[in-house]
Amino acid sequence: VVHNQEQKRSRGRPQVRSDEDTRSIVIEAANLKFHDMGYAATCISQIAQDAGISTKTLYRLFPAKADLFESVVDNRIERFTLEADIGLAADKGMRERFESVLEAYGRLTLHPDTIAINRLVVAEADRFPEIATAFYKRAILGTARVIETLIRTHVGSGAIAVADIPAAAGMLRGMMAMEPQRAAMLGQREPPTVEEIGQRARMCTDIFLSGCLVR
Amino acid sequence: VVHNQEQKRSRGRPQVRSDEDTRSIVIEAANLKFHDMGYAATCISQIAQDAGISTKTLYRLFPAKADLFESVVDNRIERFTLEADIGLAADKGMRERFESVLEAYGRLTLHPDTIAINRLVVAEADRFPEIATAFYKRAILGTARVIETLIRTHVGSGAIAVADIPAAAGMLRGMMAMEPQRAAMLGQREPPTVEEIGQRARMCTDIFLSGCLVR
Numbered sequence: 001v002v003h004n005q006e007q008k009r010s011r012g013r014p015q016v017r018s019d020e021d022t023r024s025i026v027i028e029a030a031n032l033k034f035h036d037m038g039y040a041a042t043c044i045s046q047i048a049q050d051a052g053i054s055t056k057t058l059y060r061l062f063p064a065k066a067d068l069f070e071s072v073v074d075n076r077i078e079r080f081t082l083e084a085d086i087g088l089a090a091d092k093g094m095r096e097r098f099e100s101v102l103e104a105y106g107r108l109t110l111h112p113d114t115i116a117i118n119r120l121v122v123a124e125a126d127r128f129p130e131i132a133t134a135f136y137k138r139a140i141l142g143t144a145r146v147i148e149t150l151i152r153t154h155v156g157s158g159a160i161a162v163a164d165i166p167a168a169a170g171m172l173r174g175m176m177a178m179e180p181q182r183a184a185m186l187g188q189r190e191p192p193t194v195e196e197i198g199q200r201a202r203m204c205t206d207i208f209l210s211g212c213l214v215r
Numbered sequence: 216v217v218h219n220q221e222q223k224r225s226r227g228r229p230q231v232r233s234d235e236d237t238r239s240i241v242i243e244a245a246n247l248k249f250h251d252m253g254y255a256a257t258c259i260s261q262i263a264q265d266a267g268i269s270t271k272t273l274y275r276l277f278p279a280k281a282d283l284f285e286s287v288v289d290n291r292i293e294r295f296t297l298e299a300d301i302g303l304a305a306d307k308g309m310r311e312r313f314e315s316v317l318e319a320y321g322r323l324t325l326h327p328d329t330i331a332i333n334r335l336v337v338a339e340a341d342r343f344p345e346i347a348t349a350f351y352k353r354a355i356l357g358t359a360r361v362i363e364t365l366i367r368t369h370v371g372s373g374a375i376a377v378a379d380i381p382a383a384a385g386m387l388r389g390m391m392a393m394e395p396q397r398a399a400m401l402g403q404r405e406p407p408t409v410e411e412i413g414q415r416a417r418m419c420t421d422i423f424l425s426g427c428l429v430r
Contacts, residue, residue: 123338125401132401140397163418171419174393179385182355186340186347203378204386211426 023061026051027075030068035116039069039124039131070134073117077142080108084146094154098209101150102176102201105143109177110191114139115184147173160212168212175204238276241266242290245283250331254284254339254346281345288332288353295323299361309369313424316365317391317416320358324392325406329354330399362388375427383427390419 029050033042044065048058062068087100108114117135125132147169154160162168180200183189192200244265248257259280263273277283302315323329332350340347362384369375377383395415398404407415 119337119340122334122400125334129402133403136398136401136403140401163421167415167418168422170394171390171422174389174391175386176389178389178393183351185337186351186355187344188348188351200382203382206378207383207386207426208422209426210428211422211424213425 019061022051022053022057023071026053026058026061026068027071031072031075031113034069034072034120035113039065039120039128044068066128066130066134069131070138073135073138076111076114076117077108077139080104080143081146083107084150088146088150088153094157094159095205095209097150097154098205099201101146102172102204103198105147105173106176106192106197106201107194108143109173110180110184110197112184112191115181115191118181119185144169144173158214160209161214162212172204172208175208176200234276237266237268237272238286241268241273241276241283242286246287246290246328249284249287249335250328254280254335254343259283281343281349284346285349285353288350291326291329291332292323292354292357295319295358296361298322299365303361303365303368309372309374310420310424312365312369313420314416316361317387317419318413320362320388321391321407321412321416322409323358324388325395325399325412327399327406330396330406333396334400359384359388373429375424376429377427387419387423390423391415 026047030042030047033047033050042065044058045055047068048055051058062071083104084101087097087104089097092100117139121132121135144166148165151160151162151165151169151172155162155165180189180192180196184191241262245257245262248262248265257280259273260270262283263270266273277286298319299316302312302319307315332354336347336350359381363380366375366377366380366384366387370377370380395404395407395411399406
């Protein structure tokens, strides 16, 4: 629904919506369309129609389909970034910080929507390298930075030591996500529950922190 | 080439080849075809033609396209299993065993052919669940068993302790493979060199063994 019908009738013209609100509606419509149709078969004008706006307005906000895809990805990792910021809060201890950031990372990467986006990107990377690049830069490098910051902070305080911070961050993320994500991507296992993600985050924290602890 | 031409001429009929040899030739032809065409577009009769055998013979050896795919996957993990057996040899210490098994696992999972098979399976898992299941059972559970055995042996000797052996094995594999495999699958980075794989195996061994060591 685009216009508030009552206001439209009483004022004779539709209420003006902010570009930011319109963007949110378009991103949600694009998300559903990409999930249903894949990237190749999704058509910009269908998204405009689903969002109840003109194709012209959509192109003003998102010049290309790849921009829309990028925004869908950004939208998914936004919640992770917020949760991770809370997890990194100054009043927490090292163990608690690792657990909560890994839990947030697990809730992001093992969510059915993320798994669907992942599958779409891998399937279409050959034909549409721009979505593979967008996903890599936004989702993978974006979450990598957060985990690197977490490790760097505690290497800086002298509590843990690692040979190579970016490599260690990649290893920690692989510990948390690879197995359950792959099993779900291949349709062999349901994605883990929130409780299972919490358990896994604690076990990864145990092994990783004991493994890097300065004794 | 199917027949030895000279023998054919001199004896008047083709030399008989063992089924095992024929299977190897067919598996190699299928491997190339799957890489070039994907799973859906690959046609059994084309593989038979490339292998220089009749479709009838091919169907006798491989009743369905999924059987052929399974054999391509088995063929790829065979070398890993051999290398891992060497890595698990009784005369080696714990650290050396972990390093060599992880190195073999890295050479398998970060090889361009494995990355191509992975991409194919993820891309076609929806339409062809049978290849996702075959890949999961053969490649993923197959290599999981080897890493589990490695961990179980040293938990049994009392050198290391983990809360859950299969989960720990999955975490160790994720440490080794996820980041470089994903970057290569998305076309963002070249697969690591053999030297880089060796370095990564050593760093994973360091963190994992210190993380699980009984002190």
